[in-house]
Amino acid sequence: MATITSIHGADVSPPHGPTHARLRQLLEALHAQQHTEQIMQARIVSLQVELDGYRKRLQRLNGLAHQQQRQALTDVLTKLPNRRAWELRLNEALACHRRHGGDLQLAFLDVDHFKRINDDFGHPAGDKALRLIARLLASRLRDSDFLARYGGEEFAILLPNTGREAGYAVLSELCKSIESAPFHVRGRRLRITCSAGLASFSAGESGVDTLRRADQALYRAKRNGRNRLELD
Numbered sequence: 001m002a003t004i005t006s007i008h009g010a011d012v013s014p015p016h017g018p019t020h021a022r023l024r025q026l027l028e029a030l031h032a033q034q035h036t037e038q039i040m041q042a043r044i045v046s047l048q049v050e051l052d053g054y055r056k057r058l059q060r061l062n063g064l065a066h067q068q069q070r071q072a073l074t075d076v077l078t079k080l081p082n083r084r085a086w087e088l089r090l091n092e093a094l095a096c097h098r099r100h101g102g103d104l105q106l107a108f109l110d111v112d113h114f115k116r117i118n119d120d121f122g123h124p125a126g127d128k129a130l131r132l133i134a135r136l137l138a139s140r141l142r143d144s145d146f147l148a149r150y151g152g153e154e155f156a157i158l159l160p161n162t163g164r165e166a167g168y169a170v171l172s173e174l175c176k177s178i179e180s181a182p183f184h185v186r187g188r189r190l191r192i193t194c195s196a197g198l199a200s201f202s203a204g205e206s207g208v209d210t211l212r213r214a215d216q217a218l219y220r221a222k223r224n225g226r227n228r229l230e231l232d
């Protein structure tokens with residue numbers, strides 16, 4: 001059969017020669033490039049999926065780290081900040097007090113004869129009393145105050161922007177509220193009293209010294225008969 005080389009005078013013969021070879025080369029290069037682009041696109045999609053996975057994992061790990069940090073600073077029994085948290089907050093408050101001055105009170109509050117509650121009614125009753133006291137104290141303090149379980153049956157309180165008289169009134173109120181709390185164990189109402197020591201931060205004094213003065217005031221309150229508040 002004869003090859004058609006022209007239609008209405010136009011040349012339609014298959015391309016040949018060096019131009020044809022060059023066109024084929026370019027076409028092959030184009031196909032190769034398109035193939036590479038497809039592979040790259042697929043790789044980009046899979047990397048994005050991988051990156052999303054890493055982001056989610058990082059979020060989970062951050063959440064876990066925050067949770068662990070919170071746990072490390074929280075007392076398990078009362079859910080109050082623990083002594084470590086107290087030390088961190090105290091340092092912050094001291095730095096702020098040194099820079100800006102103002103009134104800052106520090107108090108220690110200790111349950112009287114707490115051992116008797118454990119001895120007479122058992123450790124779970126003692127735990128219950130500590131939880132109740134923690135709730136009472138927390139509910140009566142301002143958001144800007146700081147309350148921590150310092151250890152055992154002792155609580156530490158920071159009262160920023162509070163003068164000495166106001167601090168005394170707050171502490172008396174806290175002790176009264178504990179004394180009148182409806183604490184029952186085995187059907188019997190138990191009267192729980194506290195002793196407290198209060199000290200004001202003074203300019204130029206180290207935190208350790210203020211802490212010592214508040215502790216000495218608490219010791220005096222115990223020695224002077226308990227169920228009382230002493231100022232340093």
Ligand SMILES: Nc1nc2c(ncn2[C@@H]2O[C@H](COP(=O)(O)OP(=O)(O)OP(=O)(O)O)[C@@H](O)[C@H]2O)c(=O)[nH]1
Nearest residue numbers: 077110111112113114115116118123126127152153
């Ligand atoms: N249930 C319970 N008891 C605790 C906890 N931590 C400390 N205690 C007890 O608290 C008691 C403290 O006793 P003491 O230091 O003699 O003090 P106290 O009996 O309160 O006497 P004063 O402070 O002198 O009035 C001890 O018996 C401790 O075992 C706790 O988490 N739960």
